[in-house]
Amino acid sequence: MRKTFSREDILSMDKNYRVNFMNSVGGFKSANLIGTLSSAGRENLAVFNSVLHIGANPPFLGFISRPHTTERHTLENILDNGFFTINHINRDIYEQAHKTANRYPRDISEFEAVELHPEYIEGFEAPYVKESIIKIGLKLADKIDIKLNGTILVIGSVVKLILEEKLIAEDGYIDLHAADTVAVASLDAYHFSNKLKRLNYAKPDDSDV
């Protein structure tokens, strides 16, 4: 049976029901861990489902941070020291990765709490996740306030990207299935992929921005 929901129907849903519903309805999302360092040098690691492509040339990725009305360690650390890492969640670590969404006090590192390991690259001031197969180091490039609801689009410029060379096809495509990367539906339903088909990209001439 088909059902139609108006804006009012959504507004009158129970809060947790609405959160699950609205977080499912846009489709599958990326599943990443964002690693940061506080100005005091404390490590932070948090799961994010909102990483998105902003541009290829120059290379930018972004993510949406929830409103800065409560302690947001990831956002605060990025604003403080300007660096962060985006680390793909794979099948081996998705349960640990998900636990980073628990609230830990600021002096507890999620790396220790969930038993993942930080990894540092010389000259880059944020921790990568050792267990992650595709990982990206970024420098804060812009922070855009979304006035409608107080969320924030954080954009980083890619500085140092690490992955397995064998995952890269001749034309630059990275095989996320072979990398064991997972996707997420709603806030907590993790999925592994089955590749259907790679189609030809129809208009490569204008998408390099």
Place this chain on the structure above:
Amino acid sequence: MRKTFSREDILSMDKNYRVNFMNSVGGFKSANLIGTLSSAGRENLAVFNSVLHIGANPPFLGFISRPHTTERHTLENILDNGFFTINHINRDIYEQAHKTANRYPRDISEFEAVELHPEYIEGFEAPYVKESIIKIGLKLADKIDIKLNGTILVIGSVVKLILEEKLIAEDGYIDLHAADTVAVASLDAYHFSNKLKRLNYAKPDDSDV
């Protein structure tokens, strides 16, 4: 073999290689068709991989539009008449959906060109995709220019959402696997899902914005 790419390595890639590479590296993305009407009443349909959750209360979804330096029918139509639909791409229609990325002249409807069917709901001025199982009608709420590279974050307020009732779990979670919804890697690699597990969401208390 692990390989590290600096910003300079990425900037010096061949353009198409970089496009494929940078569009893969953030992880899996949603696969949706956006339906619009021009001010002259012409239908337009285009595939987008950048639909994202902006908020649950009130309900907002967004997507990234490439720079407005060339004809962008989707963006122009939304700015002209204020309405659009987001329609999940499923296994039955992904090859047709992908073809909407071809460049058609303005007087050709992609619906006809790829053999998908428009569907209208009374009082809502944009076409839904009949073949899509989860589809969302939205009203333009904000347009945010990303000055770094000229891309645009378009945000819509959910007005009229249509889906199969049986896909909705007791707690509001929508089963995207059962809906046959696909995900995409890079620009053209379509994937179907294998559900791994639904974990408990760790902190439902602050995510309703």
